[in-house]
Amino acid sequence: MTAIAFVGLGNMGGPMAANLVAAGHDVTGFDLVSEALEKAAGAGVRVAGSAAEAVAEADVVITMLPSGRHLITAYQGATDSTGGGLLAAARPGTLFLDCSTVDVADARTANTAAVEAGHRAMDAPVSGGVAGAQGGTLTFMVGAEEADLATAEPLLNVMGGKVVHCGGPGGGQAAKICNNMVLGASMLAVSEAFVLGERLGLTHQALYDVMSTASGQCWSLTSYCPVPGPVPTSPANNDYKPGFAAALMAKDLGLAANALEQTGVDALIGSHAAEIYRAFADSLDGEPRDFSAIVESVRERSGQ
Ligand code: NAD
Numbered sequence: 351m352t353a354i355a356f357v358g359l360g361n362m363g364g365p366m367a368a369n370l371v372a373a374g375h376d377v378t379g380f381d382l383v384s385e386a387l388e389k390a391a392g393a394g395v396r397v398a399g400s401a402a403e404a405v406a407e408a409d410v411v412i413t414m415l416p417s418g419r420h421l422i423t424a425y426q427g428a429t430d431s432t433g434g435g436l437l438a439a440a441r442p443g444t445l446f447l448d449c450s451t452v453d454v455a456d457a458r459t460a461n462t463a464a465v466e467a468g469h470r471a472m473d474a475p476v477s478g479g480v481a482g483a484q485g486g487t488l489t490f491m492v493g494a495e496e497a498d499l500a501t502a503e504p505l506l507n508v509m510g511g512k513v514v515h516c517g518g519p520g521g522g523q524a525a526k527i528c529n530n531m532v533l534g535a536s537m538l539a540v541s542e543a544f545v546l547g548e549r550l551g552l553t554h555q556a557l558y559d560v561m562s563t564a565s566g567q568c569w570s571l572t573s574y575c576p577v578p579g580p581v582p583t584s585p586a587n588n589d590y591k592p593g594f595a596a597a598l599m600a601k602d603l604g605l606a607a608n609a610l611e612q613t614g615v616d617a618l619i620g621s622h623a624a625e626i627y628r629a630f631a632d633s634l635d636g637e638p639r640d641f642s643a644i645v646e647s648v649r650e651r652s653g654q
Contacts, residue, residue: 363414368393418456493521
């Protein structure tokens with residue numbers, strides 16, 4: 351079995367690592383937060399004392415970190431309490447598989463640093479949320495050389511249900527950013543429709559029953575409905591506890607906005623969604639809130 355180091359055992363990384371253990375892999379994990387480590391240990395992950403210690407004997411290093419800054423610090427930073435030093439501590443030829451959502455430029459920087467340090471590297475961000483991580487049904491969007499994807503594929507198939515090869519390094523992140531630009535915009539559109547429906551005297555259920563079988567149908571409605579009731583598993587029924595935090599959606603839309611600027615693409619809706627989610631995330635002042643709670647800010651702005 352492959353010796354795996356898993357760095358970043360949060361909402362997504364924790365259950366992904368647990369699924370690898372359940373499939374019989376030897377997984378050594380590290381996180382900066384002791385609560386995450388305890389939870390992972392409960393799922394059978396062997397806990398290391400530092401990020402560098404976690405990767406020392408690994409064949410594959412999987413990272414699931416909040417942002418590009420965290421990724422680059424983990425790869426190249428000092429081997430201290432900031433959780434850095436992965437590239438220096440791993441054996442030459444280790445495969446570095448990053449599943450975090452980061453900027454395309456950061457993904458390519460991290461990839462180049464890994465290759466220059468004598469390793470193999472690929473990006474494989476995911477879609478499917480915490481439920482997909484728990485159920486092993488994530489979709490992986492892969493930016494990799496063919497040979498590296500072949501090595502990683504058995505592990506990706508444990509953690510996910512679909513693997514799409516999007517091109518060379520950075521290709522996975524490019525696809526992820528495009529997808530999440532649609533997700534942010536569609537969640538806003540669905541939320542605005544529900545608030546308009548409320549004003550016009552429609553029940554949530556009636557509007558859901560129409561839109562879910564009409565041309566307004568989309569994932570933000572049928573899997574992640576932003577109002578309580580119609581989709582019992584959506585965070586709206588759990589006081590908007592994440593799920594997928596508004597701060598992470600603001601981050602992803604910010605990555606899309608950077609890419610729009612760099613490429614000169616004039617995407618009015620994507621840019622506006624980035625601004626709206628940034629303002630919403632800032633207004634939460636660190637409170638963990640699901641991105642579908644944006645419906646509350648639409649109501650607030652509408653004087654409801
Ligand atoms: P999270 O904040 O729950 O987990 C990230 C973990 O990384 C934290 O526990 C943090 O302590 C740890 N960490 C940070 N730096 C570290 C370091 N140097 N060494 C070890 N651990 C370190 O976030 P999450 O929801 O699990 O998301 C992780 C990534 O997955 C993000 O890039 C996010 O955009 C992406 N993502 C999340 C979802 C979702 O629904 N939550 C869906 C798709 C993609």
